[in-house]
Amino acid sequence: MAARGLFRAVIMGPPGSGKGTISERIVKMFALQHLSSGDLLRHNIHGKTEIGLVAKSYIDQGQLVPDDVITKLILKELNTMRSNNWLLDGFPRTVPQAIALDEAHQINSVIDLNVPFQTIKDRLTARWIHPGSGRVYNTEFNPPKVSGIDDITGEPLIQREDDKPETVTKRLKAYEALTRPVLEYYRNKSVLETFSGTETNKIWPHVHAFLSTKLPAVNKE
Ligand SMILES: Nc1nc2c(ncn2[C@@H]2O[C@H](COP(=O)(O)OP(=O)(O)O)[C@@H](O)[C@H]2O)c(=O)[nH]1
Numbered sequence: 001m002a003a004r005g006l007f008r009a010v011i012m013g014p015p016g017s018g019k020g021t022i023s024e025r026i027v028k029m030f031a032l033q034h035l036s037s038g039d040l041l042r043h044n045i046h047g048k049t050e051i052g053l054v055a056k057s058y059i060d061q062g063q064l065v066p067d068d069v070i071t072k073l074i075l076k077e078l079n080t081m082r083s084n085n086w087l088l089d090g091f092p093r094t095v096p097q098a099i100a101l102d103e104a105h106q107i108n109s110v111i112d113l114n115v116p117f118q119t120i121k122d123r124l125t126a127r128w129i130h131p132g133s134g135r136v137y138n139t140e141f142n143p144p145k146v147s148g149i150d151d152i153t154g155e156p157l158i159q160r161e162d163d164k165p166e167t168v169t170k171r172l173k174a175y176e177a178l179t180r181p182v183l184e185y186y187r188n189k190s191v192l193e194t195f196s197g198t199e200t201n202k203i204w205p206h207v208h209a210f211l212s213t214k215l216p217a218v219n220k221e
């Protein structure tokens with residue numbers, strides 16, 4: 001249960017708040033292993049697994065995947081990461097998920113990205129991803145070197161089906177109803193650290209400073 005000496009963190013925030021972007025920086029700087037529930041689900045959809053087929057119908061509608069499906073998937077994956085420091089991105093998103101996670105692992109810190117909804121809506125329509133790695137780009141904020149092409153592999157980028165404006169609105173509603181209570185859950189456990197702002201480059205130094213008090217950096221900025 002409590003893994004002594006290991007650092008286990010969760011990054012939360014509404015869709016488009018910068019979880020993927022900030023996770024990439026954290027992983028580079030602090031060498032945590034990153035597990036993104038959205039990336040894992042998209043791999044399953046791409047591979048046409050049973051879970052992928054179930055998940056796709058919910059994701060395309062802007063709804064959360066059922067708790068039992070995602071919880072089983074994530075806990076199984078975390079079992080392969082027992083000796084690592086890790087950063088969980090996109091899970092838990094409901095209170096039952098948070099309770100199930102607590103029963104299996106002790107969480108040291110929850111990083112909450114508090115970004116206004118209007119800022120988010122504008123960002124998501126400009127988001128492009130490399131489906132193989134989960135690398136994320138934005139035509140305005142961090143464009144790829146060559147339009148439509150991943151910087152590292154040279155493979156094509158795609159736009160996510162669920163980044164259409166009407167689906168984004170549904171995802172933000174699901175966040176309000178189901179995910180916001182998770183913040184309260186972690187606040188009561190005194191592990192919640194909230195970072196507010198509208199720009200990742202302004203939020204990042206604060207996240208970096210916070211994590212520096214918990215972990216040694218392995219890279220310079
Ligand atoms: N304009 C702008 N775009 C950003 C900023 N930070 C991240 N993005 C982009 O916004 C989109 C959502 O960010 P992402 O990290 O995928 O958020 P997530 O959905 O919380 O994982 C991506 O296209 C990012 O490249 C920012 O400060 N300004």
Ligand SMILES: Nc1ncnc2c1ncn2[C@@H]1O[C@H](COP(=O)(O)OP(=O)(O)O)[C@@H](O)[C@H]1O
Nearest residue numbers: 015016037038059063064065070090091092093
């Ligand atoms: N913990 C989870 N519980 C339920 N559904 C999830 C979870 N994580 C991801 N999903 C599903 O996958 C979709 C995409 O997730 P993700 O890539 O994390 O989105 P974003 O980064 O934009 O917040 C979500 O809208 C939801 O349908």
